[in-house]
Every structure is written in structure tokens, then in C-alpha cells.
Amino acid sequence: MTDTMNAVVYTALNTFEVTRVPIPTPGPGEFLVRVEAAGLCHTDLDILAGAYAADFPRIPGHEFAGTIVDADHDYRGHIGARVAIDPLIACHHCRNCTRGYPNLCTRGEAYGAERDGGFSEYAVVNAQNAHRIGSLCMPVAALAEPFACAVNALERARLAPGLRAAIIGAGPMGMILSIALRGWDVHDVTFADRIPERLERARTFGATATAVVEGSVTEVLPAREFDLVIDATGRPAVVQDAVSLLADGGTLIPFGVCPPGSQLTLDPFEIYRRQLRIIGSFSLSRGIPEAVRILQRSGFPLAELITTRFALTDGAAALAAIGGADTVKIQFDPTIDSAPQ
Numbered sequence: 001m002t003d004t005m006n007a008v009v010y011t012a013l014n015t016f017e018v019t020r021v022p023i024p025t026p027g028p029g030e031f032l033v034r035v036e037a038a039g040l041c042h043t044d045l046d047i048l049a050g051a052y053a054a055d056f057p058r059i060p061g062h063e064f065a066g067t068i069v070d071a072d073h074d075y076r077g078h079i080g081a082r083v084a085i086d087p088l089i090a091c092h093h094c095r096n097c098t099r100g101y102p103n104l105c106t107r108g109e110a111y112g113a114e115r116d117g118g119f120s121e122y123a124v125v126n127a128q129n130a131h132r133i134g135s136l137c138m139p140v141a142a143l144a145e146p147f148a149c150a151v152n153a154l155e156r157a158r159l160a161p162g163l164r165a166a167i168i169g170a171g172p173m174g175m176i177l178s179i180a181l182r183g184w185d186v187h188d189v190t191f192a193d194r195i196p197e198r199l200e201r202a203r204t205f206g207a208t209a210t211a212v213v214e215g216s217v218t219e220v221l222p223a224r225e226f227d228l229v230i231d232a233t234g235r236p237a238v239v240q241d242a243v244s245l246l247a248d249g250g251t252l253i254p255f256g257v258c259p260p261g262s263q264l265t266l267d268p269f270e271i272y273r274r275q276l277r278i279i280g281s282f283s284l285s286r287g288i289p290e291a292v293r294i295l296q297r298s299g300f301p302l303a304e305l306i307t308t309r310f311a312l313t314d315g316a317a318a319l320a321a322i323g324g325a326d327t328v329k330i331q332f333d334p335t336i337d338s339a340p341q
């Protein structure tokens with residue numbers, strides 16, 4: 001092993017480079033992981049743009065999986081283990097942590113934000129942040145983090161089996177939520193999106209009905225018919241319209257990230273009279289092992305969710321590809337050093 005590695009480094013706000021940096025050394029209770037797949041998402045762009053507090057320089061990447069190649073001597077028995085990483089580091093002492101919300105830790109940090117993450121050939125992580133993945137392939141294992149975000153949302157919603165669900169937004173998180181819903185015995189999933197090709201793909205990942213949206217989602221989906229409505233667009237106007245889709249007793253999860261400060265108009269009488277629930281879900285909450293179980297059991301062609309894999313040296317192209325209409329999940333494969341595969 002040489003002592004330097006390729007990495008994507010955010011050097012300042014809106015500035016990054018692909019460069020060689022020293023391979024980090026694991027300290028007490030830490031592993032050195034050879035990163036074999038690392039997913040990109042909008043959060044990586046938000047961190048670069050300063051929407052999340054992060055110190056620069058920083059190696060981003062919070063959705064990654066790989067093999068443990070070095071460890072502090074108490075942990076050397078784990079060398080060779082294949083793992084997916086939980087990026088959140090909670091303090092375990094603040095009020096939110098002690099009430100069971102480590103994802104809301106007031107002193108929390110995350111790999112890829114406050115600490116260096118996985119857009120590099122190697123990454124150091126706490127031993128308790130590494131979770132074994134069995135025989136999952138690395139690209140699918142790197143989906144465990146976004147799947148764990150879906151797990152947090154669905155656990156918090158306390159869903160009854162057999163309900164009727166609608167997901168608005170057929171991007172990567174829409175697909176992941178649809179697949180995860182099978183873990184809750186939800187098999188009736190209607191998708192709505194503006195882009196027909198995305199809806200076509202949604203059928204591969206569990207959509208039982210689809211609707212192309214041109215104006216409002218209320219024009220194409222029936223009112224008061226869905227026990228669960230998940231917004232995966234992050235558009236406040238869509239969340240607003242989603243309320244009217246809820247059946248009596250229904251649950252709305254505004255899962256997509258709306259702009260801070262945006263507003264909804266809600267009729268509190270309707271929430272009262274129809275027993276509606278609106279469930280918030282932020283990030284993941286110790287859900288990586290459950291996400292790995294869902295991925296292991298899933299009959300869906302999960303590898304098809306990863307539409308493009310880039311070498312770290314193609315970091316600029318990879319970041320530019322986030323959110324493209326023809327992509328689902330984009331990943332780095334830090335083990336290659338050529339053009340997109």
C-alpha cells in the first residue's frame with residue numbers, strides 16, 4: 001500500500017478538487033475501510049454549497065461500503081469484513097440521544113460532513129459505525145444508508161400492513177421508499193411524477209399504478225384514497241396538495257427536503273376530524289442493519305438502481321450528474337481509476 005490515495009476534496013465553499021491525500025490511520029476503536037462503493041446525493045451538493053455546516057477541506061460521501069483493511073489492535077479480528085457505514089456519530093448523552101433520537105443529536109457529527117467521508121479510496125470510521133453486509137455486492141450495500149433513511153420514516157409512521165400508499169416523486173428516494181415498503185407488507189403503491197420514463201422505472205421497483213403529473217397531483221390521483229402518502233419531491237406545493245389525497249386516518253410523510261422556511265396552509269379541523277397524521281423523519285436512526293436485511297431479502301433488481309459508476313478521478317462529472325432525469329443512483333467506485341463504467 002502506498003501512503004497516499006485518490007480523494008474528492010471540498011477545499012472551500014463551491015470549490016472542490018480530485019487530488020491525492022494521505023491515507024488516514026485508524027485510532028483507538030476505529031477501522032480503516034477500503035471504500036468499494038460510495039453513493040452521491042443532493043446532500044453532497046448542499047454541503048458544497050454551504051447549506052450544511054461543514055468545515056473545509058473535507059472529503060464528502062456519507063453513503064459508502066467497503067472492506068475493513070486495518071484496525072486498532074483490539075479490533076484486528078474484523079479485518080477482512082465487508083461492511084456498510086452508518087455515517088452518523090451521536091454523543092449518546094444529550095437529551096435527544098437519551099430519548100432515542102440519535103439522529104437528532106445536538107452534538108452529532110457525520111462522515112462526509114463534519115468528518116471525512118467516503119469519496120476516497122480509504123476512510124476511517126468508528127467500529128460501531130460499520131455494519132456487516134453478508135454477501136451483498138458493494139454497490140447495493142452502499143444503498144444501505146439511503147435505505148436506512150426510508151426505514152426511519154416507515155418505522156416512525158407505524159404502518160398497518162396492507163394499506164394503500166402513494167409516492168409522489170419517482171427519483172432515487174421514491175424507488176428506495178417503494179422497495180422498503182415491501183418490508184412493511186405494503187404492496188399497493190401508486191407513483192406520481194412529471195417524467196414518464198421515471199414512472200416506467202418505478203414499475204420495476206414496486207409501483208402498482210402510475211400517474212403522469214402535469215399540473216397538480218390532485219388532478220391525476222383520487223382524493224381521500226391513500227392511507228399513506230409520501231412526498232419525495234421536496235416541493236412545498238406538492239406537500240400541500242398531498243394532504244387532500246389522504247384517506248381518513250391517513251399518514252403523510254414529507255420525506256423530500258423542502259426549502260427551510262417554506263410554508264403550508266393546513267385546516268386543523270380537517271386534521272382533527274379525519275384523524276390525519278403528518279410524520280417527520282430526518283436522516284437515519286441506527287437503521288443500517290434493518291436496511292441491510294431489507295436489501296438481502298428484496299426480490300427487486302437492486303443493482304439496476306445504480307445507473308452510473310464513476311472513478312474518483314471523474315469526480316467533477318459525477319457531481320454534475322446528481323439529479324439527472326435519466327439516472328437513479330450515481331456512485332463512485334474508488335477501486336477503478338478510468339472513465340465511467
Ligand SMILES: [Zn+2]
Nearest residue numbers: 040041043063
Ligand atoms: Zn445521501
Ligand SMILES: [Zn+2]
Nearest residue numbers: 091094097105
Ligand atoms: Zn447526542
